[in-house]
Amino acid sequence: MERRKFIGAFSLAGIIGTMSPKNIFAATDQAKVTAGLAGNDRDYWWKLLYKIANPVVFNLANGTLVKNMPLEKSPTFDSRSLHVTYLEAVGRTYAGIAPWLALPDDKTAEGVARKKMRLAAIEGLNKCFTPGSPDALNFATDHQPIVDAAYLAQTFLRAPKALWEPLEEGTKQRIIAAFKSLRNRKPFKSNWLLFGSITEAFLLNINEQYDNDRLNEGPRQLREWYKGDGWYGDGPNLAFDYYNSFVIHPMMVDTLAVMADKKIVEQKLYDQALKRMQRFAVGQERMISPEGTFPPIGRSITYRTGAFQALTQIALMEKLPTSIKPAQVRCALTKVKQNMYGTPGTFDKNDWLQLGFCGHQPKVADYYTSTGSLYMATLSFLPLGLPASHEFWAAAPVAWTSKLAWSGADFAKDYHVDY
Incomplete structure (x- = not known):
């Protein structure tokens, strides 16, 4: 294939050498970021995303993910196989980089880096789904x-032309078979129901045979668990953590989008879910302090900025409530990222993420957390799927809500909603 010839001629080893995050995200850039002086937010975002995703994407493309990925696990890690960490790393990383990789090629420094990562991402999937691959991903146990199959499915829904259609036909068939093989295990009665639903929604979207009960169970049950004012229960009870953002709102909306498009549910169910996600996004923006921090509440805080996936997906969809300017989200999250990813210990010497919330803090990791789990962090970079000319990136810097409020300036009032 011509694509294979190109990649072979270009050499992925060469790509890694010329596009390494140490070259892209230079020490001088980090010094400016740490000092709060970075002037181009988009430059900072894409370079940081490249740094985070680089070890996963390029090792997978080279067939060295299992060989080179460190296996740090929680001190309380349970009895599950640690091999699940590799699919975690791939599914979560790909779901976060998908909108950025879906942008058209251009000749800017960003465009060149993006194209290289996209080609490597495709090559990695083709390789790891080849029988006998040293990086074969575990779907069987x-x-x-x-x-993490769900995050891979969400990847393909977010960037079908960039990351699904270019795959080799054999790879596609093996992914489809892997997704279907999961039907011999039932999701737990929690946010997990949406993992089963979105995987089936992807199969539906590509006109593959799908499990109707598994598809419908997540959206149906989560609607019953809705608590009001933008919050779903994670099960029958409300959990005050970030799972409404890690999973529930994004996967609810993405699943219902497919179902509504295929006329399996009425459009009004999607519209309702979107309104609830918008309301939740209002709260997320207000939770970012004037200093660019956010509360370390609940479990899975080692997923770091993945806690803001709901807010960033609403921004990517261009559906932010009128009370929030896109530049507010950009400026607030830039400051959060600067605080979090500039802290020593967040990355190891080879730029793999390490267990922790802000730095290296293994003791805050939950019993299911290992190195691969941490790549949920990429889910806060979704607005990179908007072009540089978009208001989100091009508008002048503005203060976010809590910064306005604590400086004595006027800011939007907030009210409970009933939908």
């Missing part, structure tokens, strides 16, 4: 693959 444990319940954890239900989770």
